[in-house]
Amino acid sequence: MTGRERSxxxxxxxxxxxxxxxxxxxxxxIGDGMNRHVTAESLFALSxxxxxxxSLATVYNTLRAFCEAGLMNEVVVDGSKSYFDTRTDDHPHFYWEDSHTLTDAPAEELEIAALPQVPEGMTVSRVDVVIRLRRAEQGAA
Incomplete structure (x- = not known):
């Protein structure tokens, strides 16, 4: 299957x-069949x-449409930076502070024992886990 057909x-x-x-x-x-984490700006540069x-506005609008259609998930880091993930199953992420990139973290190593009780009339739609990483200082244990 070609990338155009897959798309x-x-x-x-x-x-x-x-x-x-x-x-x-x-x-x-998704043309090559691989999953990606992109920002609107990085996808704009790729295009x-x-x-x-x-246009950058078209990229933003298209990414939002892909999310609304269930083809991607938006992962917000710091409440201001959005990454768009083509992998839509539930899985945690590593956020690499030095390079400002988002990658998948091993889901099989994550354990969530319980969630807080949700307010009446509400249901949990998704739990996002973003594990922030930074280089350890030399000599620190």
């Missing part, structure tokens, strides 16, 4: 019309490098 199927699975811009961005995200004429 068209992905959009179809989310019920999204395969416009030229959606197809181009989808191919950059420019690939010769695609897509």
């Amino acid at each position: 068209a199927e992905w959009l179809k699975a989310g019920g999204l019309r395969p416009t030229r811009q959606r197809l181009a961005l989808a191919e950059l995200l 420019a490098d690939a010769g695609e004429k897509v």
